[in-house]
Amino acid sequence: MKILLLAFSLLVFLAGCTGQPVQDPLRPPPPDLPYRTWQIGLLAPNYMEVWVESVDVLDQRGIGYYRVHGGVSSIQNPPDNRGDPRGWPARPGVGATRPMTGIDLPEMVFVRWQSLAEPQTYRVRIDIPEWVRQELVTPHSAFCRLDGQYHTLYRRTVTVGLAPGGIAKAWLTGACLEPIEIGRFVGSIHPDGPDEGRTNGRYALPLAPEAQQYIDSHGIPFDSW
Structure with missing residues (x-):
């Protein structure tokens, strides 16, 4: 010392x-990036609410960062069962994002979350291949309908979708750019259940009334994700 x-x-x-x-x-x-920071986004299928206890990242330098994201994900709960939670959207949004400031490009992402629709606690490891890291720093000329202009943009968000049954799906997303699928990952039930330190060993939130109504009426389409 x-x-x-x-x-x-x-x-x-x-x-x-x-x-x-x-x-x-x-x-x-x-990190030496062409932008200030990359991001992690979280989303879930309609009505299938989740509470993310922790997101951990191992970057390409081999440095681990713990609890860099968490909480609620991006989700829609249309009233009167008008939403369909089955499958994933063809063009997912970035989700509920948080910047990974000071963290180099990811090698692995670990997520521990509560599937409130069941309820159950899961954990999953998402391996990030080299082609994804290359795409994260590849510029693209893209047309944005918002302002009618072309811009040089990056897919700099790793968006993770979390579904009942411990299923996770990951995409590379970016404003005005088509998403690219990274892969589908199957997590496991966390043997300790809800995180004692963060939620006092209980499930964090009750389901929204619209979500509860859908599940009571239609159940959970486990095989659709």
């Missing part, structure tokens, strides 16, 4: 002489 402190003091002194910023030797350097 004394050696590290002496080394850091020397770096500070040298930086003062050169006018250059100093990188803390105890922290990794910021």
